[in-house]
Amino acid sequence: MILGRLRERLRYHPTRRLAVAVVLLAPLWLLSVFPWGWAPAVLALVVLALLAVVDALALPAAHDLAVDRELPPTIGVGDSVEGEVRVSGSWDAPLRLRLIDQLPSALDQAAGRARDVRVIAKGGGSATFPFTVRGRVRGRWPLGPIVLRAVGPLGLMERSLRYPHVQQITEEVMAGRALADSVIVAPSIAGIGRFRLLALQQRLRDTGVRTIRRRGEGMSFAGLREYVLGDDPRRIDWKASARRDKLIAREFTIEQGQTVMIAVDAGRLMTQLAGEYSRFEHALSAALILADVALANGDRVGCIVFDDDIRAFVPPGKGRATLQRIRDALVPAVATMAEPDYALAFRTLAARHRKRSLVVVFTDAIDVRASQSLIAHTSRSAARHLPLVVALRNDELSAVAVPHERESTEQVYESAAAEELLSARDEALWRMRRAGVSVLDVSPTKMTAAVINRYLELKGRAAV
Helix, strand or coil, X not given: CHHHHHHHHHCEEECHHHHHHHHHHHHHHHHHHXXXXXXXXXXXXXXXXXXXXXXXXXXXXXXXXXXXXXXXXXXXXXXXXXXXXXXEECCCCCEEEXXXXXXXXXXXXXXXXXXXXXXXXXXXXXXXXXXXXXECCXXXXXXXXXXXXXXXCCCCEEEEEEECCCCECCHXXXXXXXXXXXXXXXXXXXXXXXXXXXXXXXXXXXXCCCCCCCCCCCEEEEEEEECCXXXXXXXXXXHHHHHHCCCEEEEEEECCXXXXXXXXXXXXXXXXXXXXXXXXXXXXXXXXXXXXXXXXXXXXXXXXXXXXXXXXXXXXXXXXXXXXXXXXXXXXXXXXXXXXXXXXXXXXXXXHCCCCCEXXXXXXXXXXXXXXXXXXXXXXXXXXXXXXXXXXXCHHHHHHHCCCCCCCHHHHHHHHHHHHHHHHXXXXXXXXXXXXXXEXXXXXXXXXXXXXXXXXXXXXXXXX
């Protein structure tokens, strides 16, 4: 117990080189069969012990070295980012360091195993340990401690230096926009800059996205005034003119933007995998990119996440602060095995936001009962809003439904069942289209470009 506490306090450990030296000196004890034959062995061990002590005394303490970690404060799910740990200090002698960075399990460190390497840090200089991590699980995660293992100049002893509270030195942390002791794993926004740029330049076709030129004057009614010579006769309000016994014209103002409400289903069907990640993760990523593009185009954007309850609601707003609020609302969102309550979602939307909007619903309608509820509420909301249902296609189910040669009896039944489900889904989507609902049937892995394209198409037609 005492030795364990002493070892924990000192944190000194023998290296493999010291163990090899002890093994090599072991044959000297064979000389002990001769008078005074044990003297060379004892002398060799004493010399080796003194060298080990000298090597240990040459090692620095934790306060002799400064450790800084640089890592982006926000990482997208599935996105790989680069970071580094810098070690500096005023230790006079050259050091051999080995670094172990205990990052949270929400970050995949498979690409960063090379951080556990040996480097040379000369006295008064610094050493840099680059690494690569990938976001795996959404949330805010505390950063773990960093352990440095300093090896003595003779390579006989090493010392573990633990740094439990390593601060980040990113610009966001220094500006106070992020915490220095944690990292946020958010929905992936890979390529968001390119989508934003291409949307502003109306050249989304370069990424497989096409656009339609905006038609119409983009005007909204502002009020009435007396008609004057030179006004467009088409703006005369004949009912108001009849009441006032003189010509009255309508005044219009240029629309600054429309409102986009993003609704993300967090129910049972969204938990299914589409590649490496769930359909819910793909929906969150597309929703965040859509929000960014819409805000860049001057629109007001809001967001709602629901299953059998409202999990998050962000009222429509403009600017980068709105995008930050939406991102913060999506970070803790989790898809559950509950059935989505479309009635609750649309009631909440009707109660909290009455202005006509483009309502983009990320969901699926393969279940008969769920599809009936979705059809009813999207059709009813079409009277006030412009609903766009993004139906996430089940690629694995579609593959099973395709008949193949030499199928077994079990495979034939599976194919028939899959085909029946897909037929019910196609019928549900057809009924929504017939009721005036815009429907986008797309694979989750190819959804983002298609959603942005449909948004720009509706905006170009001034449909909202």
